[in-house]
Amino acid sequence: MSGPNITGGNIKEVLAKTETKMYTEFKVTFPGTGEYGLNVFARTSGETRLYPVFSYLIDHRTKEPDQDRKMTANVVYIVGTQVNIVYPSTKAEYVLYNFDRCFYRSDPGDSVDSSLTVTHSGMGLNFLLNVLENESYRLDVYEECFPESGSVQLKAVHRLVPLEYDKYDEAAVVEKQKKARELEAARRNCDISEFNRDAIRARLKMTLVINVLSFTEGVLDTCRYYDYTDDDLVPRVEHQALILNKKRELGIRIRQAVTTGLVLPLERILDSIEDNDIEQEMGFLLAVARNILFRKMTEKIRKMDQRTVAEVKSYSAPPRAAQEVMKASLLLMGHKTSEIEEWSSIRSLIGDTQKMKQRLKDVDIEALDYRTVKKAARLMASLTHNEVRHTSDSQNLIKLKKTRKPSLMDSSEENSSNSLKTESTDSKSKTQ
Structure with missing residues (x-):
């Protein structure tokens, strides 16, 4: 278990644990305002084997973990960003870290809020923290890897990074971490490239289990950075x-x-x-x-009244807008595409205007097939601005704003004072 990250205190002093058969309860005493990270690890007694990890942000006001912000244990809350540590981790799935203030004053009880967050990138892990003037801090970092057994093992690598205000040397820290990786590779009797490959494969396996977007993208960034492609796990x-x-x-x-x-x-x-x-x-x-989408489609089609249907039916050569709207209506009422190719067929299917209106009202939204609705939507979306404009209130097919190309899928249309109308007066001369 690592955390909570509490300035000026030790975890044993602020955390009480109560175990039952069903669960483990953690009680935290908060020495100051802010949010604290609590990372929980499962471990078999007497062993260093760790199992899948969860982390919570706990607010001092509610005293409860924020379930909506549950995450894998690699993030802690941040207040300020004055120092950015690039920690080039290549073989770890998770990093255990503890951030404490080292007290050099006579009164170690002085309270100060210092915060830390960790983000993953193709270069490794970025530690962002806030340090105060004339104070020193310590960052302890542990790495874990996942062997073939699927369990989590804490690596025997303990890294101590001393930090002092205005005395941080990022290049020196990176060089230290590079040497540490080389030493670990030597301890395992393998070269550094093999060491990296094993680590990346372990990350890929764990990614499929965790199923978290930020972690998944981070691992893919690592694969790209090290040009790692020879693995069947990468496509997955x-x-x-x-x-x-x-x-x-x-x-x-x-x-x-x-x-x-x-x-x-x-x-x-x-x-x-x-x-x-x-x-x-x-x-x-x-x-x-x-x-x-189903509801928006049927709402708009149902807005046609009897006078509208009767007027559209009277056309021998209707405007394209009127024909497409009627096609969409008939599709929703269950007719096949082949039945509505010709306008003469559409006119016969419309039938009695009162029955047409009732059939539209009786359309069962829940029973509609999505592909049918999609076909109807595309018919409407294909209409251009010039094909629809004002003529008369009796031609109120669908309410729609005219500020852009109309789409049946835009529900803001319902609040528009304009109406979708049939085309120009020239079209009226073609009526029977």
Whole structure:
């Protein structure tokens, strides 16, 4: 167990542990304001074998771990950034670290908030910390690797980095870490390149277990930095990164659609997910997104009234806008694409205007096939601005803003005072 990172105190002085058959309870005494990192490791008694790690940020106000900010144990809260330590780790899955203030004053009880965070990059690990003038600090770093057994073993490498205000030499620290890696490789009787390969393969395996985007991208950065490609695990991790990125973007687009009404970006990300054949991996988010699109589609089609349907039906050569909207309507009502190729077929399918309106109202959103809705949406999205404009209130097909190319997938259309209308008065001369 490492942490919490508390300035001026020792973990044994501030942490109490209560064990039961079901769980282990940690009680922390907070010496000051701020957030503290608590890293928890599983270990068999009497051994140094460590098992998968979790870390929590604990707020001094709530006294509870922030479950939404649960992470792998490589991040601690940061307040300031005055020193940036590049720690070129190549063989560790996780880094255990403890950041303490070394007291040289007569009164070690003086409270000071010092914070540390760790980020992963292609170069290794970046430690960002805040130090105060005339004070010295100590950063202890431990590395872990994952052997073939899948367990976690703490490496016998203890690195002590002394830090003093305005006396930090990054080049010297990097050189020390390089020598430490070489010594460890010599201890294992292997060259440094083999040492790095073993470490990267271990990282790739653990990435597939952790399934966290930041960690996955960090490991891929490491592979690129060391030009590591000869491994069957790399494509699997790259595929995992694709899935995690699409999940993140899908969540963003869903929130955007709900809060702003903008649905076109949601349609685009769904197309991308389908193109990459990862629909199953999206889980419930995909169902939520599709439900939003279904509802927006049917809401707009249902806005047609009897006079609208009757007027559109009267055309012998209708404007393209009117024909495409009717095609979309009939698709949603269950007709096949082959049945709506010709306008004469569409007119016969429209039938009685009252029945047409009722059929639109009776469309079951939940029963709609997503590909059908998608076809209807593309029909509407293909309409240009010149093809739709004002003519009369009786031609109120779909409410839509005209500030850009219209899309059926844009729910902001519902609040517009404008209406999607059939084309120019020249088209009216073609009516029967």
